[in-house]
């Protein structure tokens with residue numbers, strides 16, 4: 226439900242949250258439930274491995290992928306161009322045929338929603354055609370303590386939100402959840418706070434009043450987090466690859482903030498992912514996601530792409 230009366234402009238929901246916080250999972254569930262019905266979905270991924278659009282395509286009316294640049298900085302021009310195009314095609318329709326009244330932008334996990342809002346409001350065209358309805362930010366309750374202690378961006382995302390959804394609450398005990406809630410409330414006392422499990426709304430239990438995490442001062446963003454894509458040849462030694470990946474996540478899981486890979490298997494394209502050291506259950510993608518190079522994307526800091534490739538080569542000779 227919009228917070229504003231209909232003024233004819235397209236309504237935009239910005240969906241933000243740190244890498245792996247559950248944005249695609251949550252949005253898929255909302256679309257399945259009929260929330261954002263008819264909305265055009267814009268998906269921004271910092272890496273050039275478009276997976277999220279495939280996951281969303283079956284539930285969304287229409288999807289546009291903006292891959293290979295974060296919409297709040299390097300990909301800002303692409304975002305503005307995509308929004309201008311959507312506004313333009315909407316304006317050309319008859320008033321009674323304007324089926325797409327709403328856009329949902331799933332940002333990359335590296336985006337600051339406030340910078341996106343700023344870019345839209347400063348654009349002389351978009352400001353007349355698009356109204357930002359709400360900034361929804363997802364916070365991963367399992368990884369919040371680590372992220373908020375070290376990542377400036379994680380805090381900035383929370384501060385920018387109108388609505389905050391705590392995700393992965395099924396994976397944390399109540400005392401941790403209470404501390405995450407207190408921390409999020411302290412960072413943004415004005416936002417509405419909800420919770421979800423795998424996208425499904427979850428009623429927060431009565432939690433004790435506890436102090437928030439003691440967050441150290443962070444002066445700036447530190448070394449930038451960047452994506453590295455590695456194409457995996459079909460004839461790779463898969464046993465060596467598995468050992469390499471397990472060892473890498475174990476040893477460097479805190480530097481590898483997000484890992485996503487898509488591999489062709491006889492059963493169809495298989496998505497494997499990890500958020501820091503926590504490896505998620507693999508998921509078979511719809512067949513239309515197939516016909517692509519086996520590839521894995523690492524988003525993190527503290528290593529170079531060449532170092533990753535060399536170590537893979539050592540284990541799997543590829």
Ligand SMILES: Nc1nc2c(ncn2[C@@H]2O[C@H](COP(=O)(O)OP(=O)(O)OP(=O)(O)O)[C@@H](O)[C@H]2O)c(=O)[nH]1
Nearest residue numbers: 244245246247248249250334392393421422423505
């Ligand atoms: N247990 C549990 N797992 C979840 C929940 N929400 C998301 N996940 C899992 O967390 C992983 C990351 O979820 P995504 O929805 O891909 O996260 P994202 O924010 O879109 O990721 P990026 O686009 O890479 O930033 C997936 O394996 C999800 O299945 C949750 O509430 N509970």
